[in-house]
Amino acid sequence: MDSVYENTDGMQASLYTNGDLIDSVNWENLEDIQYMISNITDISIEELAKRMKIISERSNVIGQTIVATLDDYNLARLLDISKFGVENGYPLRYQRDMYRGLDMEYGKMLLKQY
Known part of the structure; x- marks a missing residue:
C-alpha cells in the first residue's frame, strides 16, 4: 500500500480479507483504506458480523x-448470507x-440454486 501511495497519482486499491487477524491489526497502517471486502467462505455469519463491526469501529x-x-457450504446458506448483507446494508x-473448474454438474447446481 505504501508503494501504491508513493508512486501513483490517485490510484485506488482495496483490501480483501476474511478478517482472521482483525483483533491484532495495526489500524494506523491502514488509515487510507476506505473500502474493504470480507470473504465469508470459511466463517459463520455471526463471526463475520463481529469482524465487520470491529472494522467499522x-x-x-x-x-x-x-x-x-x-x-456446497455457502450454497446451503445462500439465503442467510444474502439476508445478513441486505439487512445490514452491505453489498454482496x-x-x-x-x-x-468446468464441472458440468456444479454448473447445473449453481443455475438451479442461484
Whole structure:
C-alpha cells in the first residue's frame, strides 16, 4: 500500500480479507483504506458480523462488501448470507468455486440454486 501511495497519482486499491487477524491489526497502517471486502467462505455469519463491526469501529473504512464463494457450504446458506448483507446494508458479491473448474454438474447446481 505504501508503494501504491508513493508512486501513483490517485490510484485506488482495496483490501480483501476474511478478517482472521482483525483483533491484532495495526489500524494506523491502514488509515487510507476506505473500502474493504470480507470473504465469508470459511466463517459463520455471526463471526463475520463481529469482524465487520470491529472494522467499522476501528478503521476509516466507509464501505464494506461481503464476498461468498459458491461452494456446497455457502450454497446451503445462500439465503442467510444474502439476508445478513441486505439487512445490514452491505453489498454482496458471489463468485464461483474455482476448484470446481468446468464441472458440468456444479454448473447445473449453481443455475438451479442461484
